[in-house]
Amino acid sequence: MNADKRVITDEQLQKLIDVLIGAGRRVLGPVRGDGVVVYEDIQSVNDFPVGLTDEQTPGGYRLVEAADQSYFGFSVGPHVWKKFLHPSQIELWRARREGENLIIEASGGNNETYAFIGVRACELAAISKQDRVLTGGDYVDTHYQTRRENTLLIAVNCGKAGGCCFCASMGTGPEVRGPFDLALTELSPADEHLFVVEAGSPAGQELLLEIGSRPATEHEIETAKSIVERTALTMGRSMPPDVDVPRLLADNLLHPRWQEVAERCLSCANCTLVCPTCxxxxxxxISDLAGESFARERRWDSCFTMDFSYLHGGGVRNTVASRYRQWMTHKLSTWIEQFGSSGCVGCGRCITWCPVGIDITQEVQAIAGAQTG
Amino acid sequence: MTGRQIRPRLAVWKFASCDGCQLSLLDCEDEILGLAEAVEIAYFPEATRAEISGHYDISLVEGSITTAHDAVRIHEVRRRSTKLIVIGACATSGGIQALRNFSDVTEYARIVYARPEYIETLSTSTPIADHVRVDFELRGCPINKRQLVEMLGAFIAGRRPATPAHSVCVECKLKGVACVMVAHGAPCLGPVTHAGCGALCPSYNRGCYGCFGPKETPNAPALSARLSELGMDQRGLARLYSTFNANADAFRQESEKYDQQDGQD
Known part of the structure; x- marks a missing residue:
């Protein structure tokens, strides 16, 4: 399998971007936003947050100078690829009155093609989970499906674990598995800026042929491997080992911890909206004032809002405790019954981007601890 | 699905307020002509001197109740309105002028006016719903014009307005705005504040000021605890919640916890 590992230079990575843009794709990747790394359109390797890294804690994120000029020396930030595959707002259909008739037209169609550069292992795992949820059953979300089919995934093995990362304990990273077209490992940019690259699809192989590459040496392959191994050993957090989490949660639906977490929880919905699988x-x-044209719009919602469980007469989950429990038990427990795997990929976004720093791994630990203790 | 035969009659009423919310209606520009066609603007002193007396299908009420006269007048408005919709922070919570509820209003009058004996006012500023039954509340200081048009469109069409009561955080996330509290340590009321502004301040890297008042199920004590960790002192916390919606329950209860009687400077 080592024969499959190739090496490209930063110039060839630039060529990759050029080729993808030349093929009419929107190339999307990490760029420096206002104090954060966000996913936006890129044209050049210089658009990457070169020489920057992040420090993440529960409820805290700071972008800081890195020790070297890496392109991918940071961990996952506030943006999620679902913003392109499963957009936050989309118009589903529109209608207008014409005399006595009502004309209804589908909308929300999308012809764009994409290439995501810099997709992390946890994010690939999350895309696989959304594939299952949104296209794997009897009722396919065609908006997602179209975007997904039109997207090339260029993954990056993580060279640094974030302070809130726990993918190693969820079995989703830091080494990319998932459905990638190309997977990169960034070697130290000290001398020459090189990337070990592996194709994961025929499309990826073709791209490699087009941009050129050379076989990786044994040393380079070993180096790439050790980078990912080191990342796995420096995870900021972990889901408690030796705990059957789905079972634990299912058995503790009336645990007093739900009430405790509700006292800290803002029910602001941030955790769900930054989650790559939610x-x-x-x-x-909507309708216009004249009553002549109408539209139905879809937008991200969250199980933390009252409207989410609204049935005739009111919401079902009135307490914050019941809403937090719904989110966490679905993510870690009932998702498995529903879709065959856990709904959590260990990216840690819900921990970092919780304004009050509630830590899902700690919440599990608290319930597990009180169980055994 | 037949076209409307009779246009609903709309009235716009002003109580204690700055007129900013009424101006949001005039500010609708592109939609204002459509609105004038969709409804009969029967009473709107800010826009027209024409006045049609009688009954109104929809009354928009701006402002809070701060005088004995207005406390009576609002009942008259209620009596003459099929739907009474309150617009803006003054009408929904008492507004910035509800800061008097935490203080001595005669003292204020003495400081501000040369002849305070001419001033006849109540000791409190209270929301319209404290006085009469209200059919719908549109939040904001000022209200958001997109939400205003949406709400009027919904009432005319007989459907539910899409003005969700969730947090401003949801609006940040829909827009892709990274959390200013997490990324910059900015004090932000977004997690306890009602959506509607489109995350205006966080979009410019400022924390939310809470112009739309408390969201559904707000947890201000948990937010205050976090803001204390980030370095905000008690006085800062008391002031954070004491702005345009100071009298809204969740904000009032929280500011009163931290208020150390810090004078009127």
Missing amino acids: FCTTVED
Whole structure:
């Protein structure tokens, strides 16, 4: 399998971007935002957050200078690839009155093609989970499906674990597995800026042929491997080992910890909206003042809002404790019954981007501790 | 699905307020002509001197109740309105002028006016819902014009307005704005504040000021605890919650916890 590992230079990585843009794709990757790394359109390797890294704690994120000029020396930030595959807001259909008739037209169609550069292992795992949820059953979300089919995934093995990362304990990283077209490992940019690269699909192989590459040496392959191994050993957090989490949660639905966490929880919905697997949406109907044209819009929703569980007469989950429990038990327990795997990929975004720093791994630990203790 | 035969009659009423919310209606520009066609603007002193007396299908009420006269007048408005919709922070919570509720209003009058004996006012500023039944509340200081048009469109069409009561955080995330509290340590009321502004301040790297008042199920004590960790002192916390919606329950209860009687400077 070592024969599959090739090496490209930063110039060839630039060529990759050029080739993808030349093929009419929107190339999206990490760029420096306002104090954060965000996912936006890129044209050049210089658009990457070169020489920057991040420090992440529960409820805290700071972008800081890195020790070297790496392109990918940071961990996952506030943006999630689902913003392109499963957009936050989309119009589903539109209608207008014409005399006595109502004309209804589908909307929200999308012809764009994409290439994501810099997809991390946890994010690939998350895309696989959303594939299962949104296209794997009887009712396919065609908006997601179209975007997904039109997307090339160029992954990056993590050279640094974030302070809130726990993918190693979820079995989703830091080494990329998932459905990638190309997977890169960035070697130290001290001398020559090189990337070990591996194709994961025929499309990826073709791209490699087009941009050129050379076989990786044994040393380079070993170096790339050790980078990922080191990342696995420096995870900021871990899901408690030796705990059957799905079972634990299912057996503790009345645990006093739910009430404790509710006292800290803002029910602001941040955790769900930064989660790369959370997929829930709601629809809103709009009409103009004249009553002549109408549209149905879909937008991200969250199990932390009251409207989410609204049935005739009111919401079902009135307490914050019941909403937090719904989110966490679905993510870590009932998702498995529903979709065949855990809904958590260990990216740690829900921990970093919780304004009050609630830590899902600690919450599990608290319930497990009180169980055994 | 037949076209409307009779246009609903709309009235716009002003109580204690700065007129900013009424101006949001005039500010609708592109939509204002459509609105004038969709409804009969029967009473709107800010826009027209024409006045049609009688009954109104929709009354928009701006402002809070701060005088004995207004406390009576609002009942008259209620009596003459099929739907009474309150717009803006003054009408929904008492507004910035509800800071008097935490203080001595005669003292204020003495400081501000040369002849305070001419001033006849209540000791409190209270929301419209404290006085009469209200059919719908549109939040904001000022209200958001997109939400205003949406709400009017919904009432005219007989559907539910899409003005969700969730946090401003949801609006940040829909727009892709990174959390200013997490990324910059900015004090932000977004997690306890009602959505509607489109995350205006966080989009410019400022914390939310809470112009739309408390969201559904707000947890201000948990937010205050975090803001204390980030370095905000008690006085800062008391002031954070004491702005345009100071009198809204969740904000009032929180500011009163931290208020150390810090004078009127």
